[in-house]
Amino acid sequence: MAQQPWLHEFEIAVDGPSTALSAHDGQMGAPGTGWFLDDRRLLSRLDLRLDGEPLTAVAADSAGPRTDVWAVARQLSGPTPDPVVQVHRERRLEDAVLTETITVVSRSAEPVSATLTLACGGDGAALAAVKGGLADDLPPLPVHVDGDDVGWDDEHHRTTVTAAPAPTDLDHGTEGALLSWPVRLAPHSATTLEVTVTAHRGAASAFDTRPGRLDLASVRLQADPRWDLATRTNLADVAHLAQTDPAAPDDVFLAAGTPWYLTLFGRDALWSARFLLPFAPGLALGTLRTLARRQATTEDPATGAEPGKILHEVRRGTFGEGEITLPPTYYGTVDATPLWVCLLHDTWRFGLPTEDVRPFLPTLRAALGWMERSAARADGLLSYLDSSGHGLTNQGWKDSGDAMRRADGTVAPAPIALLEAQGYAVEAARGAARLLEALGEPGAGSWRDWADALSARVRDRFWVGSGDDAYLAMALDGQGRPVDGVGSNMGHVLETGLLTPEESDHVVRRLLRPDLLTPFGIATLSSGNPAYNPLGYHTGSVWTHDTAIALRGLTATGHRAEADTVIEALLHLAQSVDGRFPELTSGEPLGSTAVPYPASCRPQAWSAATAAVLMTAAVGLRVDVPAGVVSCDPSPSLPRGWSLRGVQVAGEELALGDDGSRTTS
Incomplete structure (x- = not known):
């Protein structure tokens, strides 16, 4: 039986008609999660891993257009039980753009080498179908590749994913796209990459809105x-x-x-x-x-x-x-x-x-x-x-x-x-x-x-x-x-x-x-x-x-x-x-x-x-x-x-x- 997704444990960011819902660790893929714009789910999967293993969230915070996640890679351990590799995810929404800044930090006294992967895709599901629990089994839309960028199309939008630096490996298939980067960290160092997901609207629908300006900073x-x-x-x-x-x-x-x-x-x-x-x-x-x-x-x-x-x-x-x-x-x-x-x-x-x-x-x-x-x-x-x-x-x-x-x-x-x-x-x-x-x-x-x-x-x-x-x-x-x-x-x-x-x-x-x-x-x-x-x-x-x-x-x-x-x-x-x-x-x-x-x-x-x-x-x-x-x-x-x-x-x-x-x- 279809069931409406529960939201109480999600991290949620919003900017005008754009909203992003993820699990506490920042991942998208569970029922109800994703990036939505104009009552459509443009991004249904966003799965970040180090050496094929998911990260463990330690803390997360959301307010307005942002979600910030502190996570650790427990599989990359040091000489003590303390986590030595930490991953910070900073997600920002600005109208039809989602930007995710990913910083991998090593607190280790030894060099660290790993592979960072980001699996992504979109199903174009209607918001009402997601709300009704009827979109859980929808397959990802076909992925198109343009150089180092990937994307997919639904009936209302073209969604593109770009990264800086560009991924060293890019794979795509029936499950979406997989972007990969080698991570080589000197002792006590960090590296950062930025992923940008952009929605390009096609034909206008009955009520396409944009974020409005409301300044409450002095209140x-x-x-x-x-x-x-x-x-x-x-x-x-x-x-x-x-x-x-x-x-x-x-x-x-x-x-x-x-x-x-x-x-x-x-x-x-x-x-x-x-x-x-x-x-x-x-x-x-x-x-x-x-x-x-x-x-x-x-x-x-x-x-x-x-x-x-x-x-x-x-x-x-x-x-x-x-x-x-x-x-x-x-x-x-x-x-x-x-x-x-x-x-x-x-x-x-x-x-x-x-x-x-x-x-x-x-x-x-x-x-x-x-x-x-x-x-x-x-x-x-x-x-x-x-x-x-x-x-x-x-x-x-x-x-x-x-x-x-x-x-x-x-x-x-x-x-x-x-x-x-x-x-x-x-x-x-x-x-x-x-x-x-x-x-x-x-x-x-x-x-x-x-x-x-x-x-x-x-x-x-x-x-x-x-x-x-x-x-x-x-x-x-x-x-x-x-x-x-x-x-x-x-x-x-x-x-x-x-x-x-x-x-x-x-x-x-x-x-x-x-x-x-x-x-x-x-x-x-x-x-x-x-x-x-x-x-x-x-x-x-x-x-x-x-x-x-x-x-x-x-x-x-x-x-x-x-x-x-x-x-x-x-x-x-x-x-x-x-x-x-x-x-x-x-x-x-x-x-x-x-x-x-x-x-x-x-x-x-x-x-x-x-x-x-x-x-x-x-x-x-x-x-x-x-x-x-x-x-x-x-x-x-x-x-x-x-x-x-x-x-x-x-x-x-x-x-x-x-x-x-x-x-x-």
């Missing part, structure tokens, strides 16, 4: 070493998940994550841009424009398109295997449209000039129109139902087929009206009202009334339980009944303005009970639910971004002490994962360590962008330029002398400090 919270660990690698990852819109290369968005989601996802890009807005307002604008260009204008059940709707994802071709097969541009999402409006309002709050909002007005009105029509046909609530037969069953962020659980553990029937989608819609409507007023456009009052009416419907239909045990259901099901499993969904509505202060207090208390709050964040489903599984995708695992959204809500509603509790959980997670936040992790620890969710992607944009939420939540940053508000409410747990750099408000960079200082540069 730093100076506090204690835990903060460097939790932010440094994640910010590097975020910068290299940036991609450009092929239709407008100056506009940058964040691809959702590597390896399976290295493209534009509406919901993921919008949340990531919201998280990073205090440090990267240009990313917010690029995301808004990129999605606005692809806003649906017609109705098409096959793609889920409806006029005014913001897309779910864009691929370079049809994507998927089996029951779920998505068209190149797919609109199966209930929440991306209100989230687009929320991001536009957020960007204005952070200082986007009002007149610069005006070009977005047609997209804004179309998005609001979709929200209004969607709610009108579903008893006043935003809901979803896949009518294509091959799309996503669940169309919120918890998009697995078994995500919507009742308190008895059973799966709720569609159509589903998600709690968080209603909250986003309320926030979007009220934010749109402010924008319309600022632009001198009509309709602000009616959208406030619409938001109030939706809030009342949620208040009337989503609350379950009573007294201190009252909480918000995660959704309403196809019969209009509450999906009353206790889940993390309620954390998403804290910052939306949907709740009264008393209702927010109820939600906060329920979120922080031990059945939801784990040592590493807030679980997707209560451990008291019969369907709870700490390794269930949305049924007990902890998602980094999900916890970050709840953290935003805690700070927005003034729950400072509770926010600090969640900050500590995320800092604990960062320590457990060497500073690189995963897409998700198990809802239960092993000792003090986070148990990996084996198929978790990393870096994932909204998980890596959680670093920004941690920093802004820790200092309690509040910004509303039109209202004249820029303030901090720092956590008491921050050490004396803290400072936050890289915040950008209304075109100025601010440096914030614990003495109340606010300097501009």
